[in-house]
Amino acid sequence: MAHHLLRTTLHLALLASSLALSFQSSRHYPAQKASYAKFSSRSFVETEQLRRAELDTQAGSKLGGSQLIRRSEGSVAGDLCGLPADKVLSVNPQIFGETAEGLQASWAGKDRLLIVASNDKKTTVWRGNVVGHGIFRFDKDDSLIGEPVSPISLRVSTVDPNIATIVSSSKQYMFSSIDAGHSWRRGKLPTANFAPQSDIFLSHNVANTLALLSTAGELYITSNLGTSWSRLASDVKAISFASGPTQSSMEYIFYSIGGSLPVFNPLYRYCTATHKTEAIDLTAFKFNIDERFLYVSRQNYTGNMLDSSLTRRLYVSSNYDASDASKVYFTEVQLPSLKPQELFVVMATHEAGAFIHVSDNAGVPYGRLFMSDSSGARFSLSMDNHLYHVMDSSVAMMSVDDFYEVKSARGVYISTAVIPHVGHVSMITYNNGGQWQRIKAPEGSGCALPKCSLHIHIRFSHLIGAFYDIPSLVQPFSTSAANGIIIAHGSIGAVRNDSSPHLYVSNDGGHTWLDPGLPAGSYVYGVADYGNVMAVIPNGDVVEHIWFSHDLGRCFRRELLDSSSVFRQARGLMVDPSAASLYAFVLGVEGLGEDDMWRMVTINFGSLLDSKCQESDYENITEPVCLLGYQNVYNSTKPSSVCYNEEGYKSSSIARIPCKCSTEDLECDFDFFNNGSGCSKLGDISLASLCPPGVTSYTESNSGYRLITGDQCVMTVETADLIKQVERPCTAHELEAGFFTVHRKVGRVVVGVVIVAAIIGVAIVSLFTFIRFYNRRSIMKEQVRYKRVPLTDHYGDEDSNDDNQVT
Numbered sequence: 001m002a003h004h005l006l007r008t009t010l011h012l013a014l015l016a017s018s019l020a021l022s023f024q025s026s027r028h029y030p031a032q033k034a035s036y037a038k039f040s041s042r043s044f045v046e047t048e049q050l051r052r053a054e055l056d057t058q059a060g061s062k063l064g065g066s067q068l069i070r071r072s073e074g075s076v077a078g079d080l081c082g083l084p085a086d087k088v089l090s091v092n093p094q095i096f097g098e099t100a101e102g103l104q105a106s107w108a109g110k111d112r113l114l115i116v117a118s119n120d121k122k123t124t125v126w127r128g129n130v131v132g133h134g135i136f137r138f139d140k141d142d143s144l145i146g147e148p149v150s151p152i153s154l155r156v157s158t159v160d161p162n163i164a165t166i167v168s169s170s171k172q173y174m175f176s177s178i179d180a181g182h183s184w185r186r187g188k189l190p191t192a193n194f195a196p197q198s199d200i201f202l203s204h205n206v207a208n209t210l211a212l213l214s215t216a217g218e219l220y221i222t223s224n225l226g227t228s229w230s231r232l233a234s235d236v237k238a239i240s241f242a243s244g245p246t247q248s249s250m251e252y253i254f255y256s257i258g259g260s261l262p263v264f265n266p267l268y269r270y271c272t273a274t275h276k277t278e279a280i281d282l283t284a285f286k287f288n289i290d291e292r293f294l295y296v297s298r299q300n301y302t303g304n305m306l307d308s309s310l311t312r313r314l315y316v317s318s319n320y321d322a323s324d325a326s327k328v329y330f331t332e333v334q335l336p337s338l339k340p341q342e343l344f345v346v347m348a349t350h351e352a353g354a355f356i357h358v359s360d361n362a363g364v365p366y367g368r369l370f371m372s373d374s375s376g377a378r379f380s381l382s383m384d385n386h387l388y389h390v391m392d393s394s395v396a397m398m399s400v401d402d403f404y405e406v407k408s409a410r411g412v413y414i415s416t417a418v419i420p421h422v423g424h425v426s427m428i429t430y431n432n433g434g435q436w437q438r439i440k441a442p443e444g445s446g447c448a449l450p451k452c453s454l455h456i457h458i459r460f461s462h463l464i465g466a467f468y469d470i471p472s473l474v475q476p477f478s479t480s481a482a483n484g485i486i487i488a489h490g491s492i493g494a495v496r497n498d499s500s501p502h503l504y505v506s507n508d509g510g511h512t513w514l515d516p517g518l519p520a521g522s523y524v525y526g527v528a529d530y531g532n533v534m535a536v537i538p539n540g541d542v543v544e545h546i547w548f549s550h551d552l553g554r555c556f557r558r559e560l561l562d563s564s565s566v567f568r569q570a571r572g573l574m575v576d577p578s579a580a581s582l583y584a585f586v587l588g589v590e591g592l593g594e595d596d597m598w599r600m601v602t603i604n605f606g607s608l609l610d611s612k613c614q615e616s617d618y619e620n621i622t623e624p625v626c627l628l629g630y631q632n633v634y635n636s637t638k639p640s641s642v643c644y645n646e647e648g649y650k651s652s653s654i655a656r657i658p659c660k661c662s663t664e665d666l667e668c669d670f671d672f673f674n675n676g677s678g679c680s681k682l683g684d685i686s687l688a689s690l691c692p693p694g695v696t697s698y699t700e701s702n703s704g705y706r707l708i709t710g711d712q713c714v715m716t717v718e719t720a721d722l723i724k725q726v727e728r729p730c731t732a733h734e735l736e737a738g739f740f741t742v743h744r745k746v747g748r749v750v751v752g753v754v755i756v757a758a759i760i761g762v763a764i765v766s767l768f769t770f771i772r773f774y775n776r777r778s779i780m781k782e783q784v785r786y787k788r789v790p791l792t793d794h795y796g797d798e799d800s801n802d803d804n805q806v807t
Contacts (some may be wrong), residue, residue: 002417003462016554027115030184031647034145047638057310058526061490069274069779074195079556079557080557080644081549081550081551081554081555081556081557082341082550082555082639082640083550083608083642084642085094087602087607087608087642088607088608089604089605089607089608090602090603090606090607091546091559091560091561091562091601091602091603092136092601092602092603092604093561093562093599093600093601093602094138094451094599094600094601095590095597095598095599096115096117096126096138096140096597096598096599096600098117098124098597098598099119099596099597099598100117100118100119100124100151100546100598101118101119102117102118102151102152102153102589103115103116103117103118103151103598104116104148104151104154105574105585105587106154106155106156106158107161107574107576107577108127108156108161108164108180108181109160109162109180110160110576110578110580110581110647111129111130111136111576111581111583112128112129112161112180113126113127113128113129113138113574113585114126114127114128114154114164114180114181115127115128115138115157115600116149116151116154116675117151117445118148118149118150118151118169119148120148120169121148121428122142122148123142123144123145123146123147123148123149124140124141124142124206125140125141125142125144125145125181125184126139126140126141126604127139127141127181130583134604134606134607136583136602136604138600140568141758144181144182144183144184145166145175145184147168147169147170147173148168148169148170149166149167149168149169149175149293150166150167150168150169150171150196150197151166152196152197153165153166153167153196153197153200154166155202157202157203157207158202158204159203159204159206159207160178160207161180161707162178162179162180163176163177163178163182163207163225164176164177164181164209165177165200165202165210165225165226166201167196168187170192171189171192171194171196172188172189172192173186173188173189174187174189174200174226175187175188176225176226176649178225185225185227187222187225187226187227187228189212189226189229190212190218190220190229190231191212191214191216191218191220193214193215193216193218194212194213194214194215194691195215199213199215200212200215201213201239201241203241203251203272204241204243204251205241205249205251205272206223206251206272206273206573208222208224208225209221209222209223209251209272209702210222210226210583211227211232211241211253212229213239215234217235217236217237217257217258218231218233218234218236218256219231219232219233219236219239219255220232221270221272223254223272224786232253232255232270232277233255233257233268234257234258234259235258236255236256236258237255237256237257237258237265238255238256238265238286238287239253239254239255240247240253240254240287240289241253241254242254242256242289242290242291242294242320242321243291243321244291244319244320244321244323245291245292245293245319245320245321246319246321247321247323250271250273250321250323251271251273251703252269252270252271252272252321253269253270254267254268254269254280254287254289254294254320255268255269255270256268256271256284256286256287264283264284264285264299265284265285265286266279266281266282266283266284267279267280267281267296267324268280269284269285270725279325280294280320280325280328281296281298281315281330283299284296284297284298285297285298285299285312288346289320289659290349291375292318292349292350292351292354293316293318293320293349293354293376294316294317294318294320295314295315295316295333295346295354295376296314296315296330297312297313297314297315297344298312298313298314298315299312306575312334313333313346313580314332314333314335314356315330315331315332316330316331316333316370316375316376316377317329317330317331318375318376320741331375331377332377333356333372333377333379334377334379334670335356335370335379338587342357343358343359343390344356344357344359345368345388345399345401346747347369347401348403348405348413349376350405350411350432350710351710352374352432352709352710353371353372353373353374353432353709353710354371354372354376355369355370355371355403355413355433356369356370356372356379357369357386357388357401357403358370359388359390363390364408365387365388365389365390366385366386366387366388366389366417366418366420367386367785368383368384368385368386368390369381369382369383369384369386369403369415369433370382371432371433371667371709372709373706373709374709374710377672378670380667380668380669380670380672380673381516381668381674382433382434382436382667383415383417383418383431383433383436384417385398385418385419385420386415386417386521387401387402387415387416387417387418387424387460388400388401389460390403394616399791400459400460400463401415401416401457401459402414402415402416402424402426402456402459402460402461403415403771404456404458404476406476406479406486406509406510407478407479407480408479408482408483408485408486408531409430409483409486409508409509410483410509410628410632410655411429411430411431411432411627411628411710412428412429412430412509412510413428413429413433414426414427414428414439414456414458414476414510415427415436416458416460417436419495419628423494423495423496423497423498424455424460425427425438425455425495425496426438426453426454426456426490427439428457428510430509430510430511430625430627431628431664431665431708431711432628432629432708432709432710433667434664434665434666434667434708434711435667438450438453438454439453439454439456439510439513440453440454440512440513441453441454441491441492441511441513442454442504442512442513442514442515444515445492446612447492447493451494452478452492452493452494452755453492453493454490454491454492454504454513455490455491455492455493455495455497456488456489456490456495456504456535457473457475457488457490457491457496457498457501458475458476458488459475459499460498461473461489461496461498462475464498464499465498465501465522470499470501470521470522471521471522471539471540472522472539473489473501473522473539474489474522474524474525474539475488476488476489477525477526477527478777479527479531479577479579480776481530481531481578481580481650482528482530482531482578482651483529483636483651483652484506484507484508484509484632484634485505485506485507485527485531485534485552485553486505486506486509486510487504487505487525487526487527487534487536487553488503488504488505489501489502489504489522489523490502490503490504490513499587500520501521501522502515502520502521503515503516503518503523503536503612504516504517505534505549505553506553506798507552507553508624509623511615512624514553514554516536516547516549516553516556516775517556518536518547518556521538521539521540522538522539522540523536523537523538523539524536524537524538524539524572524573525537525538525573526573526574526575526579527575527579528576528579528581528582528584528605529579529580529581529582529605529609529644529645530579530580530650530651531552531579531651532550532609532637532644532645533548533549533550533605533609534548534549534552534553534556535547535548535573535575535584535603535605536548536556536573537561537570537573537586539570539572540570541570542570543561543570543588544561544562544587544603545558545559545560545561546558546559546561546573546584546586546603547559548605549607550605550609550639550642551639551640554639561586561601562599562601570586570587570588571587571588571589572586572587573586574586574587575750580648582604582605582606582609582644583601583602583603583604583605583606584603584605585601585602585603586600586601586603587599587600587601601628606644608642609642609643609644610629610644611642611643611644612643612644612645612646613637613641613643613645613646614643614645615640617637617638617643618635618636618637618641619635619636619637619638620633620634620636620654620655621633621634621635621636622633622657623633625802626664626713628708628710628711628713629658629659629661629665629711629712629713629714630656630657630658630659630712630713631656631657632653632655632656632657633653633654633655633656634651634652634653634654635651635652635654636729637653644677658712658713658714659713659714660713660714660716661707661713661714661715661716661719662713662716662719663721665708665711665713666705666707666708666709666719666722666723667706667707667708668704668705668706669700669701669705669706670700671700672701674705678704679703679704679705679769680704696729696730697727697728697729697730698723698727698728699726699727699728700725700726700728701723701724701725701726702724702725702726703721703722703723703724705722705723706723707719707723715794729771
């Protein structure tokens, strides 16, 4: 029952989300806001209103009696931004002649668009592509798919953009195309008991492979785009495609199935190449996986679920793709142990480690953020009072965090710290979590550190916007294809003001920020030509103009979208996810009536940037500060150049300037914490008890410092002394890997557990999953590979923290 409840909630959440690579449209924008708002409970609304009222007074007093901060001057409409006056942006409006209730558009490769519109009578496929001289043409076909479909189920493969799939409205068939929508083949689905928009999964490596997870937990697999299906497992709780760290050419489907205490949700893997299924961890509770680490939580079952010492522990494997599953090795993560009412969340992993959030109490809207070393197992404190908000709902629980990885810069992350009873503060790190700091506001804003800073609006602000009638906020934008560029909503002040978002941009990975001077409100944005163009439109019911910049955000020029009409229901801005194209598209409905037509505006930035960049159009840009031990030098287009990059261009590093090690390259080691002036010993956990079997000594930091994971700075004598390791004798050892025996107790037990699942930046949590046991006697023996690490919660009581300190 709880599984179905959670799944239903996840499906509702997806309907309220905006997708990065494609957008789905419905004709009733106000209803979309209503469907999002219903996840919030009355208690949360009242709490937020009270908090906001208190914030207005307290934050205002800290700024000399006013919370309003003067915003810096930006370019306004009419400014040519250095472009020749005779150059005109090519804007081509087109009426589709469609009144379909649903419509989905997706990129199908560079300069190719695939659009599917459907109602209860027919399905229309539109294919768009460049036909020469900058003309983008759409071809319509009503006969390719002979029955109604669910437009939101349209998927385009990330492996081969020619491959697309879509599900019929009856959910009895799936249509697949291998030629970018020119022809479609119908295949019978194994079940109709699933949600088309969320329960079909495309392989990341093998274009023809898909998985389907029914709401009843039946897992099916196809290797021929749905021509035939085979059932892989039943009672499946979660699945994930993954290609591992040691054999990137091999891809697996990892899935957990429902179990019974103490074997909660055993974890298996299925190899898409060999079609072999193997058990990975028969004692798993929940799992999280990416290309680097597999994290598994296990319940420390004592035979009595009412035992107050019951905890959950977290394990990590960095070789989960070993060809022989018996060689997959888990190491216990060195983190505080967790009670059943507590939670942990794997926030992100990177090339050098991982971030994990731990909340001591699921009812507290913040916790601690930890970062690991390169093993993914040994963690140290990165940020205290880290936002992770779990809220009540009549359907299920919803949790929201603001953790965001900047993809356009090395080691840069943005998240939110909570100052209890005051508000939220955006924090940024430039060294993989080694240090966090407030974000400097744009020059000329009148906002100066340390009391005033820029705050980025991420997922929590997206939720709060519903209470202020703000259209859904698009999440921050960054891509590895556009070096240094970040586009985001934000506000400036002592704490974040979610009621009045503005647009801000950075072109140097978040070190400095610019205010384009656009009116306050919600926007949709993206980049074209590898970041050479930034494009922005308002996110609202009526859209008349587009703003764009060709000089890295220094100046934004406004252009009319359509002189004959305006959008009455604009549904979004669509830019190439690879950032390679010079085209962008705005989709909307021309009026408010049911018979009004869908309209697409094609924007060709090549009409302004009409010559290919030459060598003289580029300049060398050096990163503003040393990041993780060195500064990269990039080759980038000059802001004054009016040209486009050739296909395949990448603003990659052309030189590297090494930096000497300093305290900026160090972090506190395991069992140490930053006291503001250095690293102090926590003292409750001794590495002496963590020695592997047969080892008589271990090493640890003498002063509490270690080099930040992934840092490549040039070592100095002073730094070498700070990170010097000393050898100490072992006092205890981990257990040997092997068998263990557990006993089920007689009786009936109800257990409350936390389930965490990340969905498009918003996590949905089902707080209480009830697992009931009836009178049964059995003894189980399971083989597992593990390393036992005795851990305790060594951070003391929450009340011991200084609530007003954010460092």
